[in-house]
Amino acid sequence: MIDLHSHLLPGVDDGSRSVDQSVKVLGAMAQQGITDVCLTPHFPAGRAEAGLPVAHERAFTALREQAPAVPRLHRGAEVMLDRPINRQAAAIRSFTLGGSRYMLVEFPRLVAFDIVNNALSQVSAMGVIPLLAHPERYSCCSVNAVRHWKSIGAKMQVDATTLLSAQARGQRARQLVAEGLADILAGDNHGDDRTVATGAHFLKAQDGVEQVELLVVRNPAAILSDQPVAPVPPLAIRRSWMRRIKEFLEGGR
Numbered sequence: 001m002i003d004l005h006s007h008l009l010p011g012v013d014d015g016s017r018s019v020d021q022s023v024k025v026l027g028a029m030a031q032q033g034i035t036d037v038c039l040t041p042h043f044p045a046g047r048a049e050a051g052l053p054v055a056h057e058r059a060f061t062a063l064r065e066q067a068p069a070v071p072r073l074h075r076g077a078e079v080m081l082d083r084p085i086n087r088q089a090a091a092i093r094s095f096t097l098g099g100s101r102y103m104l105v106e107f108p109r110l111v112a113f114d115i116v117n118n119a120l121s122q123v124s125a126m127g128v129i130p131l132l133a134h135p136e137r138y139s140c141c142s143v144n145a146v147r148h149w150k151s152i153g154a155k156m157q158v159d160a161t162t163l164l165s166a167q168a169r170g171q172r173a174r175q176l177v178a179e180g181l182a183d184i185l186a187g188d189n190h191g192d193d194r195t196v197a198t199g200a201h202f203l204k205a206q207d208g209v210e211q212v213e214l215l216v217v218r219n220p221a222a223i224l225s226d227q228p229v230a231p232v233p234p235l236a237i238r239r240s241w242m243r244r245i246k247e248f249l250e251g252g253r
């Protein structure tokens with residue numbers, strides 16, 4: 001499995017606070033079968049022109065010295081599109097995922113549908129493929145909204161652990177997978193125990209073996225190698241999902 005969204009670059013954002021904490025999490029991820037992790041610290045679009053800060057380079061050097069060989073580490077950022085990114089900045093590949101054309105982007109939680117539209121269109125027009133982090137988090141997210149965002153070139157990263165949430169965002173996350181609108185899953189680990197493996201197990205229990213292979217292996221690998229992602233077939237998520245979650249949680253302890 002490949003996890004393209006994590007806050008494990010130590011001490012640079014609200015994620016892992018130290019090299020030790022990140023190393024511990026990476027070790028646990030290796031045990032779960034995660035082979036590759038992209039480090040994606042929060043990064044404001046307004047500062048993109050200057051490239052990644054020196055503090056990120058220092059943190060990466062320190063982490064690399066202590067990190068296990070597996071999972072392999074890739075660089076990137078989670079770019080907050082609360083203001084337009086300029087064309088020159090969009091050409092910089094240091095904060096795209098693994099140096100590819102794919103840029104992980106996020107918005108403030110209460111963002112309006114049109115703001116997302118405009119920002120995603122603008123980024124796409126610059127030759128960058130916006131990969132929208134946790135679309136289910138935004139209240140303006142709906143099946144129709146996501147269909148539109150995808151029609152203008154964006155890809156969707158659903159949070160793996162949110163798939164198990166009983167809240168509205170959990171329902172939206174399951175709906176996106178059910179409709180075949182999610183392109184990848186990711187853990188969004190902040191130095192805690194969130195992992196892409198949770199979503200993979202949940203969807204496998206829903207007979208989604210083919211979808212899991214695409215969402216956590218083939219499509220994230222395609223992104224890292226700057227190739228197009230493959231369409232993910234819709235997956236009927238049964239109404240008994242709550243029981244399944246309970247079984248999963250009980251089985252995992």
Ligand SMILES: [Fe+2]
Pocket residue numbers: 005006007078133188
């Ligand atoms: Fe994140």
